[in-house]
Every structure is written in structure tokens, then in C-alpha cells.
Amino acid sequence: xxxxxPKKNEMPSQAxxxxxxxxxxxxLGYTPELAADExxxxxxxxxxxxxxxxxxxxxIPGFIAKLRxxxxxxxxxxxxxxxxxxAVCGRVCPQESQCESKCVRGIKxxxxxxxxxxxxxxxxxxxxxxxxxxxxxxxxxKVAVIGAGPAGLTCAGDLAKMGxxxxxxxxxxxxxxxxxxxxxxxxxxxxxxxxxIENLKALGVEIVTNAVIGRSETVDELFEDGFEAVFLGxxxxxxxxxxxxxxxxxxxxxxxxxLTRVNLMKAYRDDTDTPIYHxxxxxxxxxxxxxxxxxRCAKRLGAEEVSIVYRRSEAEMPARREExxxxxxxxxxxxxxxxxxxxxxxxxxxRRVRAMRCVRMELGEPDASGRRRPVEIPGSxxxxxxxxxIMALGTRPNPLISSTTENLETKxxxxxxxxxxxxxxxxxxxxxxxxxxxxxxxxxxxxxxKTSARAIDEYIRSKN
Amino acid sequence: xxxxxxxxxxxxxxxxxxxxxxxxxxRAKAGQFVIIIPDEKGERIPLTIADYNRExxxxxxxxxxxxxxxxxxxHLKAGDSVYAFVGPLGRPTHVEGLKNVAVIGxxxxxxxxxxxxxxxxxxxxxxxxxxxxxSNDLVILEKEFDAVSDNFVRMSDDGTWGTKGxxxxxxxxxxxxxxKFDEVIAIGPIVxxxxxxxxxxxxxxxxxxxxxxxxxxxxxxxxxxxxxxxGESKFAxxxxxxxxxxxxxxxxxxARSAMYREQERHSYEATCNLFKGVE
Numbered sequence: 001x002x003x004x005x006p007k008k009n010e011m012p013s014q015a016x017x018x019x020x021x022x023x024x025x026x027x028l029g030y031t032p033e034l035a036a037d038e039x040x041x042x043x044x045x046x047x048x049x050x051x052x053x054x055x056x057x058x059x060i061p062g063f064i065a066k067l068r069x070x071x072x073x074x075x076x077x078x079x080x081x082x083x084x085x086x087a088v089c090g091r092v093c094p095q096e097s098q099c100e101s102k103c104v105r106g107i108k109x110x111x112x113x114x115x116x117x118x119x120x121x122x123x124x125x126x127x128x129x130x131x132x133x134x135x136x137x138x139x140x141x142k143v144a145v146i147g148a149g150p151a152g153l154t155c156a157g158d159l160a161k162m163g164x165x166x167x168x169x170x171x172x173x174x175x176x177x178x179x180x181x182x183x184x185x186x187x188x189x190x191x192x193x194x195x196x197i198e199n200l201k202a203l204g205v206e207i208v209t210n211a212v213i214g215r216s217e218t219v220d221e222l223f224e225d226g227f228e229a230v231f232l233g234x235x236x237x238x239x240x241x242x243x244x245x246x247x248x249x250x251x252x253x254x255x256x257x258x259l260t261r262v263n264l265m266k267a268y269r270d271d272t273d274t275p276i277y278h279x280x281x282x283x284x285x286x287x288x289x290x291x292x293x294x295x296r297c298a299k300r301l302g303a304e305e306v307s308i309v310y311r312r313s314e315a316e317m318p319a320r321r322e323e324x325x326x327x328x329x330x331x332x333x334x335x336x337x338x339x340x341x342x343x344x345x346x347x348x349x350x351r352r353v354r355a356m357r358c359v360r361m362e363l364g365e366p367d368a369s370g371r372r373r374p375v376e377i378p379g380s381x382x383x384x385x386x387x388x389x390i391m392a393l394g395t396r397p398n399p400l401i402s403s404t405t406e407n408l409e410t411k412x413x414x415x416x417x418x419x420x421x422x423x424x425x426x427x428x429x430x431x432x433x434x435x436x437x438x439x440x441x442x443x444x445x446x447x448x449x450k451t452s453a454r455a456i457d458e459y460i461r462s463k464n
Numbered sequence: 465x466x467x468x469x470x471x472x473x474x475x476x477x478x479x480x481x482x483x484x485x486x487x488x489x490x491r492a493k494a495g496q497f498v499i500i501i502p503d504e505k506g507e508r509i510p511l512t513i514a515d516y517n518r519e520x521x522x523x524x525x526x527x528x529x530x531x532x533x534x535x536x537x538x539h540l541k542a543g544d545s546v547y548a549f550v551g552p553l554g555r556p557t558h559v560e561g562l563k564n565v566a567v568i569g570x571x572x573x574x575x576x577x578x579x580x581x582x583x584x585x586x587x588x589x590x591x592x593x594x595x596x597x598x599s600n601d602l603v604i605l606e607k608e609f610d611a612v613s614d615n616f617v618r619m620s621d622d623g624t625w626g627t628k629g630x631x632x633x634x635x636x637x638x639x640x641x642x643x644k645f646d647e648v649i650a651i652g653p654i655v656x657x658x659x660x661x662x663x664x665x666x667x668x669x670x671x672x673x674x675x676x677x678x679x680x681x682x683x684x685x686x687x688x689x690x691x692x693x694x695g696e697s698k699f700a701x702x703x704x705x706x707x708x709x710x711x712x713x714x715x716x717x718x719a720r721s722a723m724y725r726e727q728e729r730h731s732y733e734a735t736c737n738l739f740k741g742v743e
Contacts, residue, residue: 181685215491216490216551251723349719
């Protein structure tokens with residue numbers, strides 16, 4: 001009999017007032033008992049609407065059925081068959097707008113906690129290491145993947161399983177892309193990312209770090225080196241600024257810089273050399289997941305007050321509901337319907353931030369995005385006292401590769417032109433993830449990596 | 465890991481390091497930079513390329529000890545390794561078509577001025593080098609400069625090497641004497657590049673400066689290295705590191721370079737004590 005409790009099992013987590021002072025993971029994961037109870041809520045629907053909500057089409061009822069049978073390792077086999085990074089997705093996927101939004105149990109009550117069960121299954125596997133994955137027999141064809149983020153790792157994993165010899169080139173010194181430089185430790189422990197990457201290496205994927213394609217080597221040279229196809233999973237790493245006066249003051253940085261210092265360079269730890277500014281009052285400009293991550297990191301570094309400054313209202317924030325709630329619980333102040341117009345600095349040579357001048361906004365008619373357009377309220381300017389400003393306004397693709405590769409077209413916003421299979425305007429070059437869509441989610445990038453892996457396989461077969 | 469094949473202390477605070485990094489060596493050009501991470505817990509340190517050897521697959525950097533990370537680098541020896549070596553990054557110096565160029569180096573900036581002078585010399589330009597140091601005991605690359613310069617002007621603050629005075633004094637004198645430079649390339653402390661640029665502006669001589677701001681990734685991802693150039697925000701790592709000296713906001717660049725001064729000082733003192741403890 002299925003468990004007909006209308007509510008999902010809550011996942012144990014650190015108390016807000018404790019966790020906002022440490023970088024340990026916020027959510028602690030299901031116990032075996034909670035996982036069994038939650039798995040029993042799945043009705044095992046024949047048409048499995050949940051699968052249609054998943055960009056990588058995980059066999060959701062299949063892996064949950066294994067959990068119900070008390071076989072978590074079996075569940076992992078099902079799960080990992082279609083998802084190269086299940087421990088990551090279980091943590092950072094917006095399940096509420098994907099698989100769980102399609103769950104039949106969600107019609108009368110809460111959907112099955114698919115994300116939480118995915119996380120439980122993947123964590124079970126990581127803490128009960130069995131035989132490492134076996135390296136498939138090589139088919140002798142070489143593929144280069146640029147960027148070791150979600151798109152690149154997924155594409156590489158799928159190609160390796162088909163027998164391709166895959167080399168990933170990563171610009172930074174650690175593989176993982178946004179999973180290691182962007183998403184904080186307390187949402188996604190870096191040990192989890194490292195373990196998932198070890199799984200890929202066991203499949204025979206080679207990862208070359210410190211390789212900036214477009215500078216160290218060009219895409220054209222990769223073809224000369226014998227790679228038959230190239231996948232660009234280079235993400236959207238170029239930060240945007242507002243273009244308001246005072247943005248060059250000391251104490252204004254992009255969320256990318258702040259998060260890279262904290263997450264990749266581990267500046268929150270005493271034993272690392274990368275400096276970080278321990279601010280007293282922090283203003284984070286933006287309303288997306290990245291803004292929430294930056295605000296929560298700033299709080300953990302000891303700031304007295306951290307606020308999110310967002311020009312629309314909370315309902316329009318692009319961040320996940322869960323992230324907004326977590327941030328509020330941790331004491332982040334939401335200053336909505338206000339927009340910075342100038343950042344004010346101290347006098348003298350130091351030029352440090354002392355305040356941000358903001359104007360209050362109201363919502364007018366809906367704009368092209370369908371959201372109501374924020375309109376300035378005349379005469380409503382005020383100064384928000386702060387000594388650190390983090391700009392979390394979104395990112396664009398880095399032009400380093402598009403500008404150094406012949407016949408590779410981009411369009412508005414600097415994104416690469418690619419068809420639904422990831423095929424770019426340059427023969428043999430495929431692309432997916434944020435590099436094509438602009439800043440989006442981990443799972444959409446993974447879906448694109450998967451699609452391109454299939455397209456690359458077809459392309460190479462057609463040539464041989 | 466990347467093996468150090470040669471390590472030389474050029475003066476008490478400036479060292480040369482040649483590192484095995486075949487990928488970086490394959491495409492390295494004068495004016496570009498690399499990023500070195502000394503060990504797993506280290507910073508990403510941007511250092512401009514001083515020399516490279518494509519056959520041996522090595523890249524040479526020359527650095528001054530200014531903080532924790534450069535102090536860590538200085539303590540490494542030939543045979544040791546660095547954790548990461550990334551490059552080449554940034555755009556190379558534009559040398560084509562130049563006929564008569566003044567290359568101006570200040571202090572450790574001379575380490576970067578040298579490959580530029582060499583590249584210009586190899587491209588057939590007439591090269592006037594004006595090198596400035598505080599005093600005789602800090603001089604680096606004298607022989608090397610001599611070999612690639614048609615005219616080599618030595619300047620020092622205290623008169624212990626060459627002529628006493630600033631590099632701008634020497635440059636003004638050359639221009640006043642009728643030297644027709646089609647370009648001046650200045651590499652050194654921000655304040656020196658600022659005053660060289662102010663001087664050449666008076667005479668309308670195109671001037672290129674090499675900026676070395678605080679940066680993390682070096683690929684255009686963090687924006688920490690942004691500068692205002694001609695009223696526009698530019699990233700030194702991908703748009704530079706070389707910029708038109710007449711357009712750079714040097715005062716802003718100076719203020720920005722002090723962002724972490726306080727933390728850096730504390731960290732440096734702690735690291736100094738640590739090294740004292742081991743030795």
C-alpha cells in the first residue's frame with residue numbers, strides 16, 4: 001500500500017541561526033527510514049508524468065521502486081543510467097518546477113520528494129563505494145570537451161559510455177565549473193562534486209585543468225591534434241555590471257568574483273591565501289539564485305547586515321522559492337522595489353564604498369518578459385549605508401572562444417548559435433548549456449550536454 | 465604539477481623562475497601573462513611572461529616579493545613544482561609595423577619591458593630602452609637589455625646606476641633632442657606609467673602601458689581586474705593587459721590596487737614568521 005500522507009517528509013537541516021555562521025551543508029539529507037517512508041508515497045504511475053518534467057529523463061518511478069524494495073544501490077544503477085551527476089541534481093535542481101510539478105500526488109497535497117530521494121540514493125552510493133565504474137571498450141575516436149561544468153561533464157560522461165576517448169579542457173585549476181566556483185559549499189559540498197568527477201574519470205574521461213581554450217590552444221588546433229568533434233560547454237561566465245557611477249570603488253565586485261573567492265579559492269577558511277573583505281553591511285543587487293548565494297555567503301563571513309536589493313517585488317524574483325526562504329530564515333533583509341542609482345565612496349585615495357543611493361520603485365504594466373515593469377517613484381531616493389556591494393545581475397557567455405574560432409557564429413547577448421541538437425555553425429563543433437541559452441540551470445545544461453553527446457555520436461558515425 | 469627547471473634570485477626581492485609548461489610555452493608571446501598557484505591553498509598570481517622556450521616547453525617569469533604568495537614562490541627551488549600554471553593569457557604586444565620605439569621599464573616592470581624590447585628588436589624596430597631602478601643593487605637584466613637596444617638609457621633614483629633622475633626626465637630629453645618615436649611602451653609602477661603618459665600626451669606620441677591589477681581567474685570571469693579606459697570599463701585579463709596610456713584612469717587603478725592591502729599585510733607578516741620558523 002502506498003503511503004497516502006499528503007505531505008512530503010521534511011529533510012532534517014541545520015537551524016537557521018546555527019547555519020548562518022558556518023559553511024557546512026544546510027540540508028542534512030534523509031535517514032534510511034525517512035527515505036523508505038517517502039519512497040512509499042510514489043504511486044508508480046504507468047505513464048510517469050514526472051519523467052516528462054526532467055530534462056535528462058531520469059526513470060523516476062524506476063529508481064524509487066528500487067528504494068521501496070530496500071535496494072538503494074539498485075536505485076543508483078537506475079538513476080545513474082540517465083543522470084551523470086545525481087548527487088548534484090538532488091541538491092540544486094529546481095524540482096518544484098520540473099519533475100515534482102508533474103507528480104500526480106501534487107494534485108491533492110504535496111508531490112513526492114523526488115529531489116530528496118535522488119539525493120539520498122546518490123549519497124548512499126557515494127558513502128558505500130563498490131566497484132568503480134568500468135571503463136568501456138574504446139571505439140578509437142577522440143572528442144574534446146571544453147569546460148568541466150554541468151554541460152561538459154554530462155556530455156563527456158555519455159560519450160565515454162559509448163566508447164569515445166574524451167578529453168575535457170578546463171580553464172580553472174579544479175574541474176566542476178559553476179558547481180565549484182559558483183554554488184556555495186553549504187548548498188553543494190565540493191567533496192560531492194569531486195566524487196562525481198572521479199566517477200567520470202573511472203569511465204576513462206581525461207581532464208586537463210589550467211587549459212584556457214581560445215588562449216592556451218584554439219579550437220582549430222584541437223582538430224589538428226586529432227579530435228574529431230568538439231563540444232563547447234563553456235558556460236556564461238562574463239559578469240554584468242549596472243554602469244552606474246561608483247561601480248569602480250573599492251568594495252564593489254561581481255557575484256562571480258565574490259563567490260569565486262569564497263567557494264573556489266576557499267577564502268572563508270583561515271588556511272588559504274586568497275583574501276576576502278570582511279564587510280560590516282553588505283548590499284547584494286539582484287534577485288536570482290546567485291544573489292541569494294552571495295548574500296548567504298556574506299552573512300556567514302560575519303557581516304552584521306546583509307540585504308538583497310531588487311527592483312521588482314519578491315514575487316518576481318527569479319530565485320527558487322526555497323532559496324529565498326532559506327535566505328530570509330538566515331536573516332537576509334529583502335529590500336524589494338528599490339534600485340541602485342549610484343554608489344558613494346569615501347573621500348581620499350582609498351575610495352571605498354560608504355553607501356549606495358537607491359530609488360524606490362513601483363510595478364507598472366507587464367513588459368516583454370510578462371513580469372510587471374518596475375517604474376521609479378520620483379523623489380524617492382535615499383542612501384543605504386553599506387561598505388560592500390555585490391552585483392548579481394546575471395552573466396553572459398565569455399567571448400574568448402567565439403572570437404578565436406573561425407566560422408563560429410554568435411547572436412544577441414553573445415550566445416552561440418546552435419540548433420536543437422547542439423550543432424553550431426562550424427562543422428564538428430557542438431555546444432550546449434549556458435554558452436547557448438545564456439545563464440540558466442545546472443540541469444538544463446546537463447540536458448543539453450546529453451543531447452549533444454548523441455548528436456556527436458551520430459556525426460562521427462556519419463563520417464566513418 | 466609544473467616543474468621548476470631554473471630559479472635565480474636577481475636581487476634581494478626579485479627572482480626569476482623558469483617552469484615546465486608546454487601548453488603555455490607553445491603559444492606564449494611578449495606582453496601576455498600567466499597565472500601561477502604556488503600550492504593547493506595558494507592564490508592565483510598573475511605574472512607577465514618574461515621569456516619562453518618553445519623547444520624546451522618552458523616559460524620564464526620574473527617576480528618581486530610583495531606578499532604572501534610571491535614570498536611562497538621565492539622559497540621554491542629548481543626541482544620543486546608549482547600547483548598550477550595557466551596561460552598564456554591576455555593579448556600579446558602589438559609589434560608589427562613599428563619603426564622607432566621607446567621601451568620604458570620601472571623597477572621589476574623591466575622584467576616585462578625586456579621581452580617587449582626583444583620582440584621589437586627581432587621585428588626590426590629601432591629600440592630605445594629607458595630602464596629605471598631605485599639604486600644599483602636592484603638592477604636586473606642589464607646585459608639582456610643591452611643586447612636588444614639600439615640606445616640603452618640607464619636611470620636610478622639615487623644616481624648609483626647610470627644617470628640620477630626619473631625615466632620621464634630621460635624620455636623628455638630624448639624627445640626634446642629630436643628623437644621621433646612612433647610609440648612609447650611603458651611598464652612599471654602605476655605612478656610611473658601615469659607620468660610617462662602625461663608627458664607623451666604633451667607631444668602627441670602614442671603610448672601603451674601594461675596594467676597588472678588584482679585578478680582571480682584571468683579569463684574574464686570575475687571582473688576584479690576592471691579598469692576605466694576612455695570612460696569605458698575594461699577587463700585587464702581579456703581586453704589587456706596593454707592599454708592606451710592616454711585613456712587609462714590611473715588614479716582609479718591605484719586606488720583599486722589597494723583593495724586588500726590591510727589583509728595582505730597581515731597575511732604577509734604571518735607567512736614571514738612561518739618561513740623564519742622553518743629556516
